[in-house]
Amino acid sequence: MTEGSAPLTDLHPRDLPQRRLLRTAVPGPRSTALHDRRRTAVAAGVSSTLPVYVERAGGGVVVDVDGNSFIDLGSGIAVTSVGSAAPAVVRAVSAQVEDFTHTCFMITPYEEYVQVCEALARLTPGDHEKRSILVNSGAEAVENAVKIARRATGRPAVVVLDHAYHGRTNLTMAMTAKAMPYKTGFGPFAGEVYRVPGSYPLREPVPLSGAEAAARTTATIEKQVGADQVAALVVEPIQGEGGFVVPAPGFLPALADWCTRQGVLLVADEVQTGFARTGAMFACDHEGVVPDLVTLAKGIAGGLPLAAVTGRAAIMDAVHPGGLGGTFGGNPLACAAALATFAMIAEHDLTGAARRIEAVAMPRLRDLARRAPQVAEVRGRGAMLALELVRPGTLEPDAAETARVARECAQQGVLVLTCGTYGNVVRLLPPLVIEHDLLREALDVLDTVLTGVASTSSPT
Structure with a gap:
């Protein structure tokens, strides 16, 4: 039972004792x-x-x-x-297995995919009209967000922050800051990706407020890239692999304001921070930041592979039919797991x-x-x-x-x-x-x- 809440009766297998127990040396x-x-x-x-x-x-x-x-x-x-x-997830997936395991949404669609997209429209930041696509992994979600941003804006450049982690595919390796083990020996990488300083309060040579750190970020973009060339600024609201770096208060809102003024799409990479992990449904919610696009994965489906891009309807719909998709994206088993996960987050x-x-x-x-x-x-x-x-x-x-x-x-x-x-x-x-x-x-x-x-x- 989680303290401060109603009794939680459906959270783990009943025959699995919740205890620490060492029977052998580790590893055994x-x-x-x-x-x-x-x-x-x-x-x-x-x-x-x-x-x-x-x-x-x-x-x-x-x-x-x-x-x-x-x-x-x-x-x-x-x-x-x-x-x-989680028993609720197991039941949902088991029921879906008995119906069908795959048809490919691009060939013969199914309701579960639509239900997940409807839920994401409700759950993600902002009350504007939204659309979603479902894919398989966080890296795939980030790649698709870049594709969508470039298509919607007609601009080539993508800007990311120092200490960022966005994935292991060729494009997302270019977007990821850390060389070893993620990038070393795997180049050359995709072009038109630019890295700029973010906000890492512990390691600032001189303490900076969030607004000051954001001004440094945007000034670097304007000088080294040109704001009118930038399709998207991709930001983890709390950096994950980079060290769980929480930016100074005001950093994210200041970036969002700059993006709005410059016609740059703000992409929030909530792959690790999303779905209640930070004490809000999404980490952007802590400062009221509403991104244009948000990338989602990890906690979305109770352990099954699923990811998504959710964003403003006009931006998402800028891509021509057939320009987005994938064979396994939005697999019905993963969709069933996601719907059960969303219900657990709300009910408990x-x-x-x-x-x-x-x-x-x-x-x-x-x-x-x-x-x-x-x-x-x-x-x-x-x-x-x-x-x-x-x-x-x-x-x-x-x-x-x-x-x-x-x-x-x-x-x-x-x-x-x-x-x-x-x-x-x-x-x-x-x-x-x-x-x-x-x-x-x-x-x-x-x-x-x-x-x-x-x-x-x-x-x-």
């Missing part, structure tokens, strides 16, 4: 054997943070093939926000659940930061929280310490993720349905790993 013998098999079958370029192989997952836990039960503070990178194998107030997770976790993390000199900053919103780690007394990123923390947390039964341009950020993305006692236990482990002292924090 069965995971180790599977990892040996993997080396002979899976390409080396596909890496995994932890060589632990999953057998079941649900609610706030992941259980491996050796029977170890881990507290999940990753949600498959913000995908299983309603929990993995999962935006409120994200805020309650923040209320439990943030005081603990801030107290931890006061006692752990390697923690330079605690930041984030809702259930999207992070600690940036540095060498004590400096702002020099400490990627080795960050990797150690993630590794030792896993060995103690807690899964955390890392991120950041410098590889020095521990990120916490618990399922929105996690039980708070389980969350507190995970924070105790993180505290112990970072300080070397068993946590004595009392329950909050």
Whole structure:
């Protein structure tokens, strides 16, 4: 049960205990054997943070093939926000499987695709008329948003921010800031993509307000690209892989105002921040920003592959018939899962659940930061929280310490993720349905790993 809300009765498989339990060393013998098999079958370029192989997952836990039960503070990178194998999602997908698994919406359409698009029109920021397309992944959504923006404006240039992450396809690699492991050796990349400074408050040489940081951003665009050449400014409202960077207040609204004045389309990449993750349905909602286009994926469908671009009707409809689509885009099973996910978010107030997770976790993390000199900053919103780690007394990123923390947390039964341009950020993305006692236990482990002292924090 999530505190502060009505009883939540349909959030995880009833036969899956919500507990941390270590039966073997991590990784255990069965995971180790599977990892040996993997080396002979899976390409080396596909890496995994932890060589632990999953057998079941649900609610706030992941259980491996050796029977170890881990507290999940990753949600498959913000995908299983309603929990993995959420019963409502399982029922919806099972019913759809019995009807049909695929026809291709471009050949013989079906109602579920239309229902998801109708829901996205209601849920995304702004009350203007909207249209959507459904695709398979966040990167594909971003690529389509660029296509749409270029077609609608007749302009070629796309502008992105420093520390941005937008995907691994050729175009989205060009839009992504971090070279290793995402870009190194894979060029040449798509052209007419320009990178400009954003807002990273911890690492500003001189503190800047949101308005000042936005003025620097837009001045750089005007000088180096030319506003009249820009089709779209693509922005993560909270940067994900770049380090869970929360821009200074006022940064996003100032960018939105500039885009409106210049005829530039503002594209909000809400792939990681969307669907209640930050304590609002979308991160843009925190400052009342209404983008022209929004890209969506990850938490949209309870773990099934689905993504979308939603935007102003006139912009979306600027593309000629047949110009958008894909064989698997809006697969009926994923659409069924998405509709069940939207219902869960509404029925169980999962935006409120994200805020309650923040209320439990943030005081603990801030107290931890006061006692752990390697923690330079605690930041984030809702259930999207992070600690940036540095060498004590400096702002020099400490990627080795960050990797150690993630590794030792896993060995103690807690899964955390890392991120950041410098590889020095521990990120916490618990399922929105996690039980708070389980969350507190995970924070105790993180505290112990970072300080070397068993946590004595009392329950909050």
